[in-house]
Amino acid sequence: MNIRTRRAVSTAAAAALALGALAVSAGSASAAAKLPAGCKTLTIAFFGAQTGDAGNLGVNISQGAKLAVAQYNAKKPKIKVKFKAFDSQGDPAQAGALAQTVIKDPCIVGVVGPAFSGESAVADPIFNRVGLPIITPSATNPALSTNHWKIFHRAVATDAIQGTYAAKYIKTVLKGTKVAVIDDASDYGKGLADIVAAKLGKTVARESIDPKAQDFSSTVAKIKNSGATVVYYGGYYAEAGRLAKQLKDNGVNAKFVSDDGALDPGFVTAAGAAAAGAIVTAPTAPVMDIKGGPAYAAAYKKAFGQDSGTYSAEAYDCANFFLAGIKAHKTTRAALQKYVSTATFVGLTKRLKFSSTGEIEGAAIYSYVYKADGSTKGALIK
Amino acid sequence: MDFSTLTSQFGSLTFDGLVLGAIYALVALGYTLVYGVLRLINFAHSEIFMLGTYGALFATQWMHIPPFGDNRTGLSLVLTLVAVSLVAMTVSGTSAVLLERIAYRRLRRRGGSRLTALISAIGASLFLQEAIAIWRGRNYEAFPRFLEKKTLFTVFGADIRTDKLIIVVSAIAMMWALERFISRTRLGRGIRAVAQSPETSILMGVNIDRVITLTFLLGGIMAGLAGALNEVYYEQTRFSIGVILGMKAFTAAVLGGIGNLRGALLGGIVLGVVESYGGAVFGASWRDVVAFVILVLVLMFRPTGLLGETMQKARA
Numbered sequence: 001m002n003i004r005t006r007r008a009v010s011t012a013a014a015a016a017l018a019l020g021a022l023a024v025s026a027g028s029a030s031a032a033a034k035l036p037a038g039c040k041t042l043t044i045a046f047f048g049a050q051t052g053d054a055g056n057l058g059v060n061i062s063q064g065a066k067l068a069v070a071q072y073n074a075k076k077p078k079i080k081v082k083f084k085a086f087d088s089q090g091d092p093a094q095a096g097a098l099a100q101t102v103i104k105d106p107c108i109v110g111v112v113g114p115a116f117s118g119e120s121a122v123a124d125p126i127f128n129r130v131g132l133p134i135i136t137p138s139a140t141n142p143a144l145s146t147n148h149w150k151i152f153h154r155a156v157a158t159d160a161i162q163g164t165y166a167a168k169y170i171k172t173v174l175k176g177t178k179v180a181v182i183d184d185a186s187d188y189g190k191g192l193a194d195i196v197a198a199k200l201g202k203t204v205a206r207e208s209i210d211p212k213a214q215d216f217s218s219t220v221a222k223i224k225n226s227g228a229t230v231v232y233y234g235g236y237y238a239e240a241g242r243l244a245k246q247l248k249d250n251g252v253n254a255k256f257v258s259d260d261g262a263l264d265p266g267f268v269t270a271a272g273a274a275a276a277g278a279i280v281t282a283p284t285a286p287v288m289d290i291k292g293g294p295a296y297a298a299a300y301k302k303a304f305g306q307d308s309g310t311y312s313a314e315a316y317d318c319a320n321f322f323l324a325g326i327k328a329h330k331t332t333r334a335a336l337q338k339y340v341s342t343a344t345f346v347g348l349t350k351r352l353k354f355s356s357t358g359e360i361e362g363a364a365i366y367s368y369v370y371k372a373d374g375s376t377k378g379a380l381i382k
Numbered sequence: 383m384d385f386s387t388l389t390s391q392f393g394s395l396t397f398d399g400l401v402l403g404a405i406y407a408l409v410a411l412g413y414t415l416v417y418g419v420l421r422l423i424n425f426a427h428s429e430i431f432m433l434g435t436y437g438a439l440f441a442t443q444w445m446h447i448p449p450f451g452d453n454r455t456g457l458s459l460v461l462t463l464v465a466v467s468l469v470a471m472t473v474s475g476t477s478a479v480l481l482e483r484i485a486y487r488r489l490r491r492r493g494g495s496r497l498t499a500l501i502s503a504i505g506a507s508l509f510l511q512e513a514i515a516i517w518r519g520r521n522y523e524a525f526p527r528f529l530e531k532k533t534l535f536t537v538f539g540a541d542i543r544t545d546k547l548i549i550v551v552s553a554i555a556m557m558w559a560l561e562r563f564i565s566r567t568r569l570g571r572g573i574r575a576v577a578q579s580p581e582t583s584i585l586m587g588v589n590i591d592r593v594i595t596l597t598f599l600l601g602g603i604m605a606g607l608a609g610a611l612n613e614v615y616y617e618q619t620r621f622s623i624g625v626i627l628g629m630k631a632f633t634a635a636v637l638g639g640i641g642n643l644r645g646a647l648l649g650g651i652v653l654g655v656v657e658s659y660g661g662a663v664f665g666a667s668w669r670d671v672v673a674f675v676i677l678v679l680v681l682m683f684r685p686t687g688l689l690g691e692t693m694q695k696a697r698a
Binding site (some may be wrong): 053056185207208209210212213214215216217218219221222224225238242245249250251266269270272273 | 384386387390391394395398399402449450451520521522523524527531533541543612616617618623626627657658659660661662665666667669670
């Protein structure tokens with residue numbers, strides 16, 4: 001086939017497709033729902049890591065959204081919805097190109113994600129340009145909502161709110177007056193630790209560790225010297241666990257408090273017996289202790305063969321908010337964007353209602369206490 | 383800057399630095415031995431250490447030791463430690479010998495330059511890391527605790543803890559044994575001869591391939607013990623655990639005088655203690671900066687390291 005005929009054929013094919021799409025939209029127009037040109041079904045996308053160092057975190061989130069879509073389709077709705085996960089590996093450097101791929105698919109009307117803050121900063125402006133609405137269940141950097149992206153919605157409390165509540169918990173529940181605040185020098189960990197330190201007013205020790213190092217002995221010596229009764233650590237589970245262990249082994253019996261980055265079984269792997277009694281704060285709700293939680297958790301386990309993880313239930317809510325919009329015949333990006341920005345949706349973990357900057361109204365922070373068997377007990381911080 | 387930690391915790395910081403330095407020194411021996419004999423920096427040595435940590439981990443799995451709660455004492459503790467170390471040393475020693483066979487020997491026979499060997503070393507290092515990452519995953523794996531980490535006694539404010547004492551004592555004993563081996567035995571004489579002059583030792587009838595294999599084996603065994611001790615102390619490992627430690631150990635070897643066995647010991651201990659003090663005074667994120675500033679200063683005044691470069695001089 002030479003180039004000219006091939007082009008002619010493809011033009012004809014495109015015309016046929018367009019006609020077909022017209023026919024479909026004309027046909028469904030009577031049912032009052034208008035699908036984007038060229039789409040027989042709609043797609044809800046997940047954007048975030050599926051592989052790579054933080055792959056586990058991303059998989060937890062995408063599976064929550066996937067479950068919501070599967071449950072929606074199981075009810076045989078008029079408009080079928082597909083689920084598609086886009087793997088960014090959690091890497092901001094890959095997020096730009098991947099976001100371009102996402103916006104090219106006209107059938108994608110809503111995105112659950114991006115999962116992390118770093119990739120959000122790259123991908124969100126691209127989604128904003130074409131008006132593709134996103135609800136992130138897990139990107140918690142406070143600065144994200146200051147960019148005037150109209151498509152931005154965040155279904156969890158930010159690090160700023162978490163830090164404030166962590167400081168409150170240390171002051172009122174633990175009655176900590178001598179607090180050492182340590183972080184891993186990352187944007188996330190140091191950001192949180194700075195907020196906690198500021199809200200506490202004074203700290204007896206304040207320093208950053210090198211997360212790549214195995215040995216924290218000089219930090220342990222510093223904490224020992226400070227006489228701290230509470231140690232707050234801003235960072236992720238592997239280092240949090242290692243620090244908790246090295247503190248306890250060296251005879252420091254201060255209460256160990258960390259963040260949602262340490263709410264992971266990896267914390268127990270790293271800390272061993274020192275995990276018992278450690279406390280983490282997180283904007284994610286303890287699924288087994290909320291209404292409807294056990295039924296959701298059972299469905300999740302049945303679908304994926306593992307327990308609902310950190311932010312799985314939040315992602316489930318985000319996807320369900322989009323699905324509620326689609327059910328209400330908001331079947332284009334613009335209509336769905338308007339819907340999630342203005343409507344209220346009562347989800348599993350909380351009531352979703354977004355402010356003009358896309359932040360959730362009435363966000364909640366929970367405290368989790370690690371038990372000796374590695375499980376956690378969650379409660380709302382009041 | 384904060385000198386109150388340094389003054390109030392001086393004993394603990396020194397002892398912790400010694401423990402860290404003992405592990406550095408054991409790994410540094412591998413760099414120094416190979417450099418002494420082949421004038422080659424074996425960049426894959428950090429992965430030999432990493433394989434040793436996995437050897438130790440597997441040994442505990444074969445013995446069905448639970449993650450924690452099974453605190454052994456007395457003879458049972460000694461036997462467990464010896465078994466774990468022996469497995470780690472076997473794994474590391476074997477891999478070091480295989481590494482030499484696969485990555486270096488052909489290049490050497492065909493007259494490849496040191497640069498080609500260096501590239502081959504980097505390639506082998508990346509290969510080993512990724513192979514383990516694919517097999518075991520990229521997350522940390524926990525090493526079980528089979529001894530109670532309790533303070534035995536206190537010296538100048540330093541809590542002398544069981545595991546730390548075991549590390550320092552066994553590392554020093556092993557280095558003493560290595561030194562005796564190199565300086566007193568026939569095989570050790572072969573190593574010294576090749577280090578002095580490969581050409582002359584061939585003329586004298588030394589089997590150079592055998593000497594090189596033996597050198598890699600000894601370096602691997604030391605790295606294996608370091609791996610086992612590292613696991614007893616830090617209780618975790620993953621594919622990339624050797625990267626930072628390998629760099630530090632290489633630094634220790636250069637600091638003490640690369641090619642010099644006693645230099646590796648001295649370099650390791652100086653580096654460990656300096657890091658420990660530096661972290662306390664300037665903050666933990668400045669530890670490595672302080673250590674490397676010291677390295678540069680030492681090399682400015684003693685370009686061949688604290689004890690000079692030659693293995694022959696290390697003879698007792």
